[in-house]
Amino acid sequence: MKSVPQTAFDVQKIRADFPILNQSINGKPLVYLDNAASTQKPQAMIDAIVHYYTHDNSNVHRGAHTLSDRATARFESARKTVADFINAKSTGQIIWTRGATESINLVAASWGGANLKAGDRILVPALEHHSNIVPWQMIAEKTGASVVAVPVDETGTIDMAALKALLDDRVKLLAVNHVSNALGTINPIEQMIKLAHAVGAKVLVDGAQAIAHWPLDVQAMDCDFYVFSGHKLFGPTGIGVLYGKRELLEQMPPYQGGGEMIETVSFDGTTFNQLPYKFEAGTPDIAAAIGLAAAIDYLNLQDRAAMAAHEDALLAYATAKALAVPGLKIIGTAASKAAVLGFTLDGMHPSDIGMLLDQQGVAVRTGHHCAQPIMQQYGIPGTVRASFSFYNTFEDIDRLFVALEKVRQLLS
């Protein structure tokens, strides 16, 4: 019997901050292993939203009254919290969106619409989420540019030699995820950005699956755009972030028209507001922005290096256990991985496995994970994906594998 690894990290203390984890599902204590789909929320984040609606709620940037001033101050301070969190140079480079998907659509429509023409190429690795494929196909359709897949090998690693061969002066943009949601691969972003910049291409990094795991420095990374969702960073749904280099954002036309994004409007013509407001038409999700900042404040109080080490230990422990299960095949075996264990079990459909795990209180995701191209490459309808966060325990992983044994008994 292998002993459960010990880390210095006090996971029970952390779990007490996440009230949702303390419940039973189908009569068994919840084991939440669907963190790549959405993370759970610390009480401090929930309290911030309740506090906002209880005391400060009002529209921002408009009212000539105290509540509006207060809401505006908290909303803009949230932007500063995000800017500091990813080390952006200024708050003007932090655009609120509804999530990573909307951030990518904004860049595709605005930057892509203004900069792409027939013959141009957008490179997209084969392991991308549909959110980082479809917006590029849509703008390619409009502009005559083409979307070209960068091959990924059988371990789920981007083929860097193939990427180098594809990079030429036709390439205007490389859109790549920092971490693959389906496979867990950590992509060599810094190296890819250097290679793309060498041929004059811009780089958009989809950080949806990375942002929860380690501190980030967008200036050191030198990406042109970085996007993520609040709900995958222990914050609320409905809020996301687009970071961009200032000169690019300045040049880009507005995405949507409406209030907030204008300076003056007349029927002779309209002038647009400054960054970041140029891209924020309509009343934003003020409470969600404040909630996201509270989640970041919470993270900033923790030992994030210890959290990351704990997550790595969870992945290593789960991977070792998975390798010992007959008929289990890990999908995504890149050398560098983050907190995701995707797998198939011989002769068993992922959807059956998911339903039977749920019966035992274990929450995972099953299916193609919105990454059909990479599933097609593996020739499978989908996987079972267990994804970890710092509040997971080694016992959670033991529970997963005990539950899987039960699944095997029922399905074989």
Add this chain to the structure above:
Amino acid sequence: MKTFGIDITSADIIDNLSFFDSWDDRYRYIIDLGKELPAMDTIDHIDENLIRGCQSKVWLSSENRAGRLYFNVDSDAFIVKGLLAIVMAAYNGKTPEEIRAFDIQGFFESIDLMRHLSTTRGSGLQAMVARIQSLAA
């Protein structure tokens, strides 16, 4: 082999499921029901018979014999196939009038487990029901 809708009725399903005490026995029963479905020839696994919006693949073909609708169903997932068998117990061999009159949501509601699974989008149960109801319209 028993015929769903004739030898195994919706009332039988409700009776049998209420008999089990543990979740794993209930699931084992559902999986076994799926195994009792007549095999669908893989030649019928065509796009036209495929029901979209399910996590697993679900196929349905039908024929009208003497005013009654007979269905052939299949899935690549065991539990979903068992759920399809339960739907067949309600619908197979019935007239379009009987299908339209049958309270399928009430049937699902009367079984704890079905109440949960019928709202799971991935189970494909509602998509299957919608297809059958449109065939009986």
